[in-house]
Amino acid sequence: MPEQEPNTIEKKEYQSTQSLFRRLRESSFKIITILFGLVLAAFIVILLIGVVTHTTPQALIESILSGEIQFAIRLSLITSVISTAFCIIVSVPAAYALARYDFPGRNIINTLLDIPLALPPLVAGVALLILFGTTSFGKGLADAGIKIVFTPLGIILAQFFVNMPFMFRVLRSTFQGINPRYEYVAQTLGSTEAGAFWRVTLPMARNGLMAGSIITWCRGIGEFGAALMVAGSTRMQTETLPISLYLNMSCGELPLAIASATILIVISLVSLFIFEKFSGFTRVF
Amino acid sequence: MVRVENISKNLGEFFLKDVSLHVDDGEYFMILGPTGAGKTILLETIAGIYPPDNGRVYLNNHDITRLPPRKRNIGMVYQDYMLFPHLTVKKNIRYGAKSTNLSKQEISQKVNELADMLNISNLLHRYPGTLSGGEKQRIAIARALIMDPEVLLLDEPLSALDNETKAKLRKELRKIHTLTSTTMVHVTHSFDEAFLLGSRMAIMNQGEIVQMGKPNDVFRKPNCKFAAEFLGVTNVFRGKSIVDNGIAYIDIDGLKVISTDRKDGQVYLSIRPEDILLSLKPLESSARNSFQGKVQEISDAGVIIRITVDIGVPFVAAITRNSFLDMGLKEDMVVFLTFKSADVHVF
Numbered sequence: 001m002p003e004q005e006p007n008t009i010e011k012k013e014y015q016s017t018q019s020l021f022r023r024l025r026e027s028s029f030k031i032i033t034i035l036f037g038l039v040l041a042a043f044i045v046i047l048l049i050g051v052v053t054h055t056t057p058q059a060l061i062e063s064i065l066s067g068e069i070q071f072a073i074r075l076s077l078i079t080s081v082i083s084t085a086f087c088i089i090v091s092v093p094a095a096y097a098l099a100r101y102d103f104p105g106r107n108i109i110n111t112l113l114d115i116p117l118a119l120p121p122l123v124a125g126v127a128l129l130i131l132f133g134t135t136s137f138g139k140g141l142a143d144a145g146i147k148i149v150f151t152p153l154g155i156i157l158a159q160f161f162v163n164m165p166f167m168f169r170v171l172r173s174t175f176q177g178i179n180p181r182y183e184y185v186a187q188t189l190g191s192t193e194a195g196a197f198w199r200v201t202l203p204m205a206r207n208g209l210m211a212g213s214i215i216t217w218c219r220g221i222g223e224f225g226a227a228l229m230v231a232g233s234t235r236m237q238t239e240t241l242p243i244s245l246y247l248n249m250s251c252g253e254l255p256l257a258i259a260s261a262t263i264l265i266v267i268s269l270v271s272l273f274i275f276e277k278f279s280g281f282t283r284v285f
Numbered sequence: 286m287v288r289v290e291n292i293s294k295n296l297g298e299f300f301l302k303d304v305s306l307h308v309d310d311g312e313y314f315m316i317l318g319p320t321g322a323g324k325t326i327l328l329e330t331i332a333g334i335y336p337p338d339n340g341r342v343y344l345n346n347h348d349i350t351r352l353p354p355r356k357r358n359i360g361m362v363y364q365d366y367m368l369f370p371h372l373t374v375k376k377n378i379r380y381g382a383k384s385t386n387l388s389k390q391e392i393s394q395k396v397n398e399l400a401d402m403l404n405i406s407n408l409l410h411r412y413p414g415t416l417s418g419g420e421k422q423r424i425a426i427a428r429a430l431i432m433d434p435e436v437l438l439l440d441e442p443l444s445a446l447d448n449e450t451k452a453k454l455r456k457e458l459r460k461i462h463t464l465t466s467t468t469m470v471h472v473t474h475s476f477d478e479a480f481l482l483g484s485r486m487a488i489m490n491q492g493e494i495v496q497m498g499k500p501n502d503v504f505r506k507p508n509c510k511f512a513a514e515f516l517g518v519t520n521v522f523r524g525k526s527i528v529d530n531g532i533a534y535i536d537i538d539g540l541k542v543i544s545t546d547r548k549d550g551q552v553y554l555s556i557r558p559e560d561i562l563l564s565l566k567p568l569e570s571s572a573r574n575s576f577q578g579k580v581q582e583i584s585d586a587g588v589i590i591r592i593t594v595d596i597g598v599p600f601v602a603a604i605t606r607n608s609f610l611d612m613g614l615k616e617d618m619v620v621f622l623t624f625k626s627a628d629v630h631v632f
Contacts, residue, residue: 181367184334187354188361189432190384199380203371 052262055255063259071236072244072260079152079240080220083159087167087216088209095171096197100180117165124162125229132157132230154231155238159220166219167212170279174208175201211278218271222264286310287436287468292330292340299326301337302492308436308470308485313462315483315500316472319515323492324472328438331470332361344435355384360429360467364441366421368413374424375409381432392431399427402464403457419450423457430465439471443478455481476516480504488512505557508632513555519591519601520556526631533631540597543573544629552631558591558603560628564621565612573626576600580618583609594622 055063063069097103098110116124132138132148141148148154178201186196202209224242231238233247241260248257288307294300301323308314318324330337333354341350349357368377375396382392400406403423413421422442429437442458443451459482462469473479479486480500487497488511496508507513513521524537526548533544535554544554562568568575578596590609592602600622604612614620 179365179367181363181365182369184329184332184354185361185363185367185428186369186380187334188332188357188359189381189428190355192353192355200369204369206371 048265051258051265055258059255060259060262063255064263066256066259068236068239069244069256069259069263072239072241073263075152075155075238076221076240076242079155079159080217080223083156083163083220084167084213084217086156086160087164088213091164091167091171091212092202092209095168096175096201099172099175113168114165116162117169119162121158121162121223121225122229125158125226128154128158128161128226128230149230150232150234150238152231152238155223155227155240158226158230159223162223162226163216163219167216170208170212170215171205174205174212177208178204207278211275214271214275214278218268218275221267286343286345287331287470288343288346289327289331290341290343292327292337292342294326294330294335294337296326296335299323300492301326301330304340304489304492304494306487306494306497308468310468311466313459313469313471313482313484315479315486316470316489317474317476317479317486317515318472318489319474321491322489324489325440327489328361328440328470328472331436332359332438333357358432358435360432360434360437362422362425362429362437362439362442364444366413366418366425368421368424368428370413372412373409374405374411374413374416377413377424378409378427378431380428385432395431396427399430402461403427417450418446419454422446422454426458426461430461430467434467436468436470439469441472441474444473444475458482476504488515490515506630506632507555510553510632513553513632519558520561521553522555522598523551523553526550526552526554532626535629535631537598540576542629543626544631545627546629546631548631554629554631556600556624556629558601560624561600561602562623563592563594563602563604563608563612563614564623565618567621568623570623571625572623574629575621575623577619577621580614580616580620583614583616592620594620596622 052060094113098106098113129149132141132154138148146153148157182200182204183193183196186200187193191199221240222242223240224246227238227240228243228246233239233243235247239247241264245257245260245264248254248260286307286309290305292301292304299321304323304327306314316324316327326335329335331342333342333349333352336351341348343349344357344359368374369380372380378396378399379392382395387395396409397406400409403426405420405423405427408416408420408424413424416424422445426437426442439458443454446454455478458469458471461467462482471478471482483500485498486500486503487494488503488507489495490511496503496512503512504516507516510521522537524535524542526533526535526544528534528547528549531545531547533547533549533552535542535544535552537554542554546554562570562572567577576596578594578600580592581595581599582593584591584593588606589603590606592604592609592614593599594602602622
C-alpha cells in the first residue's frame with residue numbers, strides 16, 4: 001500500500017539511528033571500563049619506573065655492589081629459602097590431610113590455619129616475640145642455644161609464620177584437584193598409602209608445589225613487619241633487603257634504599273611471572 | 286573365588302546395604318545397575334579401598350576384610366582410566382611391578398607381552414594425556430594385569446567410549462578373560478554389556494543386590510518391578526492374582542490375563558514384546574491369552590517395530606519390519622494380541 005511507504009522508511013531511519021546510538025552507548029561503556037584498566041596499569045608502571053630511575057644507573061650499581069646491600073641480599077636469600085623449605089615440609093602433610101580426610105575439627109583447623117593470613121604482620125611479630133622472648137619456653141630454647149629473638153633465626157621464623165598459609169592454601173587446593181582414585185589404583189598396584197602419595201600424588205601436584213613455593217619465597221623476601229618485631233633491625237646483622245630499605249630511608253641514605261627497592265622489584269616481577277606460569281593449574285583463593 | 290558376606294558401607298551419598306555375593310574362579314561376573322546404585326563402592330570395598338562398616342570379604346576362603354589393597358592381589362580398572370599423567374605408558378604399565386620380585390628383564394618382557402596382547406606396543410613411550418579413550422583403557426587394563434591379579438575389577442570400563450571402540454574393547458575383554466582366565470567382576474549400566482560378557486550377573490539398586498543369576502534367566506524373569514523396568518521389559522503391569530487349579534488368573538484393571546506362574550494376591554506381571562503375537566484376525570491357537578484392541582502408537586526402531594495396542598491397558602508388541610509392511614498396520618486399526626500363559630511372568 002502506497003500510503004504506508006514513507007511511514008516505513010521513516011521508521012527504518014529511526015530504528016537505524018536508534019541502534020547506532022545504542023551501539024555507541026554500549027561501546028562508550030566498553031571504552032570507559034577499558035580506560036580504568038589502562039589508567040591503573042599506567043599508574044603502576046610509572047611508580048615502578050620512578051623508583052628505578054630515581055638515582056643514576058652508576059649510583060645504583062655502586063650501591064648494589066656495596067657491602068651492606070650485598071649482605072642484605074645474601075641474608076634475604078638464605079632466610080627466605082630456608083623459611084620456604086619449612087613451609088613446604090609442614091604444609092605438604094597438613095594440606096594433604098585437610099584435602100583428603102574428613103575428621104572432627106576439620107573446619108576449625110582450616111580456619112585457624114588461615115589466621116596468619118589475616119593478621120597484620122606486626123601483630124604476628126609481636127606474638128612471636130612474646131612467645132620466644134618472654135615465656136619460659138622461649139628462654140629454655142635460648143638456653144639450649146636456639147636464639148630466636150634479634151637473630152636471623154627470628155627472621156626465618158617470622159617469614160615461616162606469616163607465609164605458611166599461602167603455601168598451605170595453594171597445596172590444599174592442588175591436592176583437592178587430584179582425584180583420590182589415582183591413589184586407590186596405586187594401592188591396588190602394590191603401593192602403601194605413603195608410597196602412593198610419594199609416587200603418584202606428589203608428582204601430580206608438581207605445578208601447585210612450584211607455584212606455592214614461588215609465592216611463599218617471594219613473600220618471604222619481602223617480609224618486613226613480623227621480622228622487624230622478632231629480629232629487630234640491626235645493621236649488618238638482621239638486615240634483610242626490606243629492613244635495609246627501611247634503615248637507609250630513615251637515615252637518608254637514598255641510593256642504598258633505592259638499590260634495595262630495585263632488587264625487590266626485580267625479584268617480585270620475576271616471581272610473579274613464574275607464578276603465573278605454574279598457577280594455571282591451581283586456584284589460590 | 287570372591288565371596289562377599291553381608292557388606293554394609295555408608296559413604297553418605299553412596300551406600301551398600303547388606304550385600305552378599307560370590308564369584309567363582311575364572312567367572313565373568315557382571316554387576317548391573319543405574320547410577321548411584323552403589324556399584325563402585327562395592328568394587329572399592331572388594332579392592333580394599335574402604336573397610337566395610339559391617340560384613341566380610343573372602344578371597345579363596347581367606348578373610349581379607351582388613352587386608353590393605355596392596356596385599357589383596359585384586360586389580361582395579363576405572364571408567365576414567367586413572368592413568369598416572371606424569372608417567373609414560375610404559376612406566377604406567379610397569380608401576381605395579383616394583384612391588385613384585387620380578388627381575389628387570391622379566392618386567393620388560395611382561396610389559397611387552399601385555400602391550401602386544403592389547404595392541405598398545407606403539408604407544409609405550411607416549412604420555413597418557415594425548416591418547417584416545419580406547420587406548421587409555423587398554424593401558425589401564427595392562428597396568429592392572431601386570432600384577433597377575435587373582436581378580437580383576439572393572440568399573441564401567443566401556444562407558445566413556447564411543448560405540449565402535451566399545452564393541453572392539455568388549456571383544457578384547459572377552460579375549461583377555463579367555464587367555465588369562467582371570468576372574469572378572471565388571472560393573473556396568475548397560476544391559477548389552479552384561480548380556481554379551483557375563484556368565485552370571487547381579488542387579489543392584491539403592492545399595493542392594495536385587496537379583497542374581499544367569500543373564501538369560503534374569504532377563505526372562507526379573508524378580509521385581511525395578512529389575513523389570515531397568516532391564517527394559519516394557520509390559521510391566523500391576524494386578525490382582527487368584528490361583529485356581531494350578532493357573533493364575535490375574536486382573537489388571539478389568540483385563541483378565543492367564544499365567545502359569547502361580548502367585549497369589551497383589552502381583553506384577555511382565556510379558557516381553559517379542560513374545561506377543563499380533564494378528565488382524567482372532568487366532569485359533571493353544572495360547573490362552575487373546576485380546577482385541579486398537580493400535581495406539583507405532584514406533585519405528587529400524588528392523589523391529591514396536592506397536593502399542595490398547596486392549597484396556599496399553600500392551601507393546603514387537604514385530605519385524607516385514608510383517609509390519611505385510612499387515613499394513615495403521616493407527617486406530619483393530620488388531621488381536623495373543624500370548625502364551627507360560628510367557629506371562631509374574632513377580
